[in-house]
Amino acid sequence: MTAQHDNIAMEKLSQILGDKAFTQNIADIEPWLTDWRGRYTGTTLALLSPATTQQVSEIVKICAEHKLPIVPQGGNSGMVGGATPDKSGRSVLLSLRRMNKFISADPQSGAIKCEAGVILQHLHEHAEKIGRRFPLTLGGKGSATIGGLISTNAGGTQVLRHGTMRALVDGIEFVLPDGSIFNGMAPLKKDNRGYDIRHLILGAEGSLGIVTGATLRTVPALIDRCVLWCGTDSTQKAYDLLMMIDAMAGPQLEGFEIMPQSAISAVMDHIPAMKSPLDGEYPWHILIEFVRDQSDMTSPNDLGEKIFEKAFDAGLISNATLSQNEQHVLDFWTIRDSISEAERKKGPAVQHDISVPVVDMPRFIDQAGAAVQQKFAGCLPLSFGHLGDGNVHFHVKAPPGVDAESWYNGDAHAISDFVYDMVEEFGGSISAEHGIGQVKSDCLRRLSSPARMTMLRAIKTAIDPDNIMNPGKLIS
Numbered sequence: 001m002t003a004q005h006d007n008i009a010m011e012k013l014s015q016i017l018g019d020k021a022f023t024q025n026i027a028d029i030e031p032w033l034t035d036w037r038g039r040y041t042g043t044t045l046a047l048l049s050p051a052t053t054q055q056v057s058e059i060v061k062i063c064a065e066h067k068l069p070i071v072p073q074g075g076n077s078g079m080v081g082g083a084t085p086d087k088s089g090r091s092v093l094l095s096l097r098r099m100n101k102f103i104s105a106d107p108q109s110g111a112i113k114c115e116a117g118v119i120l121q122h123l124h125e126h127a128e129k130i131g132r133r134f135p136l137t138l139g140g141k142g143s144a145t146i147g148g149l150i151s152t153n154a155g156g157t158q159v160l161r162h163g164t165m166r167a168l169v170d171g172i173e174f175v176l177p178d179g180s181i182f183n184g185m186a187p188l189k190k191d192n193r194g195y196d197i198r199h200l201i202l203g204a205e206g207s208l209g210i211v212t213g214a215t216l217r218t219v220p221a222l223i224d225r226c227v228l229w230c231g232t233d234s235t236q237k238a239y240d241l242l243m244m245i246d247a248m249a250g251p252q253l254e255g256f257e258i259m260p261q262s263a264i265s266a267v268m269d270h271i272p273a274m275k276s277p278l279d280g281e282y283p284w285h286i287l288i289e290f291v292r293d294q295s296d297m298t299s300p301n302d303l304g305e306k307i308f309e310k311a312f313d314a315g316l317i318s319n320a321t322l323s324q325n326e327q328h329v330l331d332f333w334t335i336r337d338s339i340s341e342a343e344r345k346k347g348p349a350v351q352h353d354i355s356v357p358v359v360d361m362p363r364f365i366d367q368a369g370a371a372v373q374q375k376f377a378g379c380l381p382l383s384f385g386h387l388g389d390g391n392v393h394f395h396v397k398a399p400p401g402v403d404a405e406s407w408y409n410g411d412a413h414a415i416s417d418f419v420y421d422m423v424e425e426f427g428g429s430i431s432a433e434h435g436i437g438q439v440k441s442d443c444l445r446r447l448s449s450p451a452r453m454t455m456l457r458a459i460k461t462a463i464d465p466d467n468i469m470n471p472g473k474l475i476s
Contacts, residue, residue, distance in 0.1 A: 005066060006045060006066070006068065006090065008066070009062055009063070009065075009066040009068050010024070010045060010046060012062045013046065013048060013059060013062055013092070014046075016055065016058050016059070016062075017048060017049075017050065017055065017059075020049075021048060021049040021050060021051065021055070021098070022046060022047075022048060022049075023046065023047050023049075024045070024046045024047075028047060029044060029046075029047045029093065032047065032073060032076055032093060032095065033084065033085065033093075034084065035076070035078065035081045035083070035084045036076060036077050036078060036079065036140075037079065037081075037344070037351075039081060039408065039439070040081040040084045040438055041084070041087075042071075042084050042085035042086050042087050042088075042089075042091075043085060043087055043088070043089035044071070044085045044089065044091055044092060044093040045068075045089065045090060045091065045092050046092050046093070047092075047093045047095060048092055048093065048094045048095065049095045049097065049098045050094070050096075050098065050099065051098045051099060052099070053099075053173060053175065053181060053212040053213065054181075056094070056099075056175045056210055056212055057175050057179045057180070057181050058179070059092075059094060060175050060176075060177065060178070060179040060210065061178070061179030063092065063468055064177060064178055064179055064466065064468060067466050067468060068090070068091070068092060068468060069085075069090060069091035069092070069467075069468050069469075069470075069471050070091065070092055070094050070210070070468055070469060070470065071083065071084070071085045071091050071092070071093050071094065071206075071470055072094045072096065072147070072151070072206040072210045072211075072469075072470060073093055073094065073095050073096070073097075073148075074095075074096050074097070074116065074117065074144065074145030074146075074147045074148030074149075074151075075097070075119065075140070075143035075144045075145045075148055076143070077140040077143045077144050077148070078148060078152065078434070078435065078437065079351065079353065079434040079435075079437075079439075080431075080434050080435050080436060080437025080438065080439040080440060081437045081438035081439055081473075082151075082152065082205050082206070082435050082436070082437030082438065082470070082473050082474075083148070083206075083437075084438070086471075086472055091471070094210065095117075096115075096116045096117040096145060096147050096210075096211075096212070097117045097145070098117060099115040099116055099117035099147075099212060099213075100115060100117040100118050100119065100122070100145075101114065101115050101118070102114045102115075102118065102126055103115070103213070105126060105127075105129075105130050106130075107130040107131055107132065109187075110130075110132050110217065110218040110219065110220075111170065111187050111215055111216070111217065111218070112126065112127060112130075112132075112134070112215070112216045112218060113171070113185060113213065113214070113215045113216075114126075114146060114213065114214060114216065115146075115212065115213050116145060116146055116147030116150070116210075116211045116212050116213055116214065117145050117146070117147065118145060118146045119141075119142065119143065119144065119145055119146075120134075120136070120137070120138070120140075120141040120142075120144045120145070120146065120149065121141045121142050123146065123216070124137070124141070127218045127221075128221065130218075131220075131221050132218035132219065132220065132221055133218055133219050133220065133221050133222060133293075134168070134216060134218050134219075135158045135161070135162040135168070135218075135219050135254075136149070136154065136155075136156045136158055136159075136162065136164075136165060136168060137156050137157060137158060138154065138155075138156040138157065138337075139337035139338070139340060139341075146211075146214055146216070147210075147211040147212070147214075149165050150165055150169060150172065150201070150202055150211050150214060151201075151202075151203070151204060151205050151206050151211055151435075152165075152203065152205060152433070152434060152435040153165050153166050153202050153203035153433070153435075154433055155386070155389070155391065155432065155433030156433070157255045157257065157289075157333075157336070157386065158254055158255060159386060159388075159389045159391075159433075160253065160254060160255060160256060160386070160388035160389050161251060161253065161254045161255075162219065162254075164433065165202065166199060166202050166203070167217075168216055168217045169198065169202060169214055169215070169216060169217070170187035170188075170215045170216065170217050171184055171185040171186055171187050171188075171198070171214060171215030172184050172185065172197075172198045172201060172202075172211065172213070172214050172215070173185050173211070173212050173213035173214070174201055174209040174210055174211045174212055175209055175210045175212060176208075176209045176463065177208070177209065177463060177464040177465075177466070177468055177469050181212075182197065182209070184197060184198055185213060185214075185215050186215070187215045187217075200459070203435070204474070205435050205436065205437065205470060205473050205474045206469060206470040206473065207460060207464065207469050207470050207473060207474045207475060208459070208460065208463045208464060208469060209463070209469065210469070219293065220293040220294070221293065222291055222292065222293050223292045223293060223294075223295070223297075224291075224292050224299070224300055224301075225254075225289060225290060225291040225292065225300050225326075225329060226289070226290055226300040226301045226303075226304050226322060226323045226329065227287060227288065227289050227290075227304075227322070227323040227328070227329050227332045227333070228286075228287075228288040228290070228304045228307065228308060228320055228321075228322050228323075229277040229278065229285065229286070229287055229288075229320060229321050229322075229323075229332055230285070230286040230288065230308075230311070230317040230318075230319070230320040231278050231280070231282030231284070231285055231286075231317060231318045231319045231320065232282060232283070232284050232285075232286060232316060232317050232318060233282070233283055233284070233318060234283065234284065234362070235258070235284060235361070235362035235363075235365045235366055236362045237284075237315075237316045237317070238258050238284055238286055238362065238387060239358075239359075239361065239362045239387065240314075240316055241286065241311055241316045241317065242256050242358075242387060242388055244307070244310065244311065244314070244316070245288060245307055245311075248303075248306070248307060248310075249290060249303055249307070252290050252291055252292065252297055252298065252300065252303060253288070253289075253290060253388075254289045254290070254291045255287065255288065255289035255386075255388070256286070256287075256288050256289075256386070256387055256388035257286065257287040257288075257336055257384070257385060257386060257387065257388075258284055258285070258286055258383075258384060258385065258387040258392070259284070259285045259286075259287070259336065259339065259384040260283065260284055260285070260382060260383065260384060261281050261282060261283060261284070261285065262380070262382055263285075263339045263342070263343070263382055263384050264276055264285055264335065265281075266339065266342040266343055266345075266346055267335050267338045267339060267342045269342070270341075270342040270345040270346065271338045271341065271342050274334075274335060274338070275331075276335075277321050277331075277332055277335070278319050278320075278321060279319075280319070282318055282319065286317075286387075287332055287333070287335075287336050288304075288307075289329075289333075290303045290304055301322065304322045305322060308320050308322065339384055340393075343382065343395060343397070346397065347397065347398060347400075347404070348397075348398040348402065348404040348407055348408065348412075349382075349395045349396060349397045349398060350395070350396050350398075350408070350412040350415050350416055351393060351394075351395050352393070352394040352395070352396075352416065352419050352420070352423075352430075353391070353393055353394075353431055353432050353433060353434040354391070354392065354394055354419070354420075354423045354428055354429065354430060354431075354432055355389075355390045355391040355392075355428050355429045355432035356390055356423060356426040356427065356428035356429075357390055357426070357427065357428070358387070358388070358389065358390040360390075360426050360427075360428075361387055361390055361392065363426075364422070364423075364426050364428070365383045365392065365394075367422070368381065368383075368394065368419060368422050369381040369383060371418075371422065372396055372415065372418065372419065375418060376396070376411060376414075376415055376418075377399070378398075378399025378400070379396050379397060379398065379399055379411075379415065380396070380397040381394065381395070381396050381397075382394075382395040382396070382397060383395075390428075390432075391432035391433060394419060396412075396415050396419070398411075398412075416443065417443070417446075420443050420447060421447075424447050430443055430444065430447060431444075435474070436473070436474045437473050437474070438472060438473060441472070441473065441474060441475075441476055444474075445476075456474075456475050457475060460475045
C-alpha cells in the first residue's frame with residue numbers, strides 16, 4: 001500500500017471520528033507507544049479513540065478496505081507487549097478508553113453489563129454499589145480495562161476459588177475484522193449453536209476482533225475476611241500447607257500466594273512506608289486469604305486461628321500473624337501486589353508467567369531456580385505468585401552492573417528459552433495469565449505441537465485473512 005492510499009484512509013477516519021477522537025499529534029500519541037515494562041516501542045499513523053461500538057465498526061470497515069493493521073489498546077498495562085504497535089508505522093492504535101460506560105447492573109442475578117474500556121477498579125466499585133463483588137483483582141486494577149482482561153483471559157489472585165476471566169464472562173460483544181458486530185451479550189446458561197464464539201475471543205489478544213462490551217458475573221459481597229501471613233522453610237512445606245488448608249477451609253480459601261524472602265526485602269527497600277508482617281527473615285512467605293460471603297460459613301478469623309495452630313503443630317510454618325482488621329488485610333495484599341514494581345526498580349530482569357501442575361510446583365521452583373543459577377552466573381531467580389492454582393511468576397534478575405539493553409538482547413533470550421524448556425518438561429504452559437503478545441510468540445511456535453499451531457493458524461486465517469487484527473501478536 002502507498003502513502004497516498006494510507007492518507008485516504010486517514011481522511012476517512014478523521015471524518016467519522018472528529019478532532020476529539022482522531023489525532024496524529026505525536027505528543028498525544030507518544031505515551032501509548034511503549035508497553036508497561038518499557039521493552040517495546042512502536043509507531044503509528046494515528047491514535048483513534050471511538051466512543052461507541054458503531055464507531056469501532058466503522059473504523060474497522062475502513063481499515064479492512066485499505067488493509068490497514070489495527071492495534072487495540074485498553075489500559076496499556078499488559079506484560080507481554082500485546083498492545084504495542086510495531087515499528088513499521090503503518091498501523092493505527094485503537095484505544096478503547098473512552099468506551100467506559102456501565103450499561104446495566106442487576107442486583108438479583110448479579111450480572112453487570114459494561115463497555116470494554118471500563119477500568120477494573122471502577123467495576124469493583126460499581127459491583128459494591130449493588131451489594132455484589134467482582135472476584136478478580138490484580139496489581140494493575142487501577143489501569144487495566146475489561147476489554148484487555150478479556151483479551152488476555154486474565155487471572156489474578158482469586159483464581160483459586162473463582163477461576164480466570166473466562167469463568168466470569170457470561171456475554172460478549174465484539175467487532176470482527178470485516179467490521180461486522182457480534183452481539184452475544186445475553187447471559188445464556190445454555191447455547192449449543194456450534195462453536196463457542198465467546199470462548200474463542202477470550203484470550204485471543206485482539207487477534208480475531210475487538211472486544212467492545214461484556215456481561216460479567218459477580219458474586220455476593222463479603223461479610224468479612226482475614227489474611228494469615230506465614231513464614232516457612234521450603235516450597236514443599238508451602239504445598240503441604242495448601243493441601244491441609246484446602247481440606248479444612250474448602251470454599252472459604254480464596255487466595256494462596258507464595259513469595260521468597262528476596263521479594264519481601266525488595267518491597268521493603270524500594271516501596272515507601274512498607275513494613276514486613278513478620279519479624280525476622282524466612283526462606284518463603286505465604287499469604288493466605290479466608291473469606292465469608294454466606295452467613296452459615298465459619299468466621300475467617302476463627303478459621304485462620306485454627307489453621308495456624310494445626311500448621312504450627314505439624315511443623316509446616318515457623319511463624320505467622322493473622323490480620324486483625326480490614327486495614328491489615330489491605331496492607332498485606334499491598335506488599336504482595338508491589339513485588340513487580342519493586343523488582344523493576346532493582347534493575348533489569350526477564351519475567352516468565354508460567355504454570356505447571358500444582359503438585360509439581362514445589363519441585364519446579366526448586367529445580368528451575370538452581371538450574372538457572374548454575375547455567376547463568378550472577379543471575380538471581382525469583383519465584384512468586386499463585387501457588388494455589390499452579391501459576392508462579394518466575395523472574396530472573398540480571399547480574400549486577402550489566403547494560404540492560406545488551407542483556408535483554410542477549411542472555412535474556414537464552415534464559416527464557418532455558419526456563420520454557422523446563423516448563424515443557426514439566427508438562428506446563430509458557431503463559432498462565434499474561435498472554436503471548438510479542439514476548440512469547442517465537443517460543444509459542446518453537447514449543448507448541450504441530451496440531452496446536454495448525455488449529456491456531458487456521459482460526460486466525462479464516463477469521464482475519466488479511467491479518468489486520470493486532471498483527472505480530474500471538475500468531476504471526
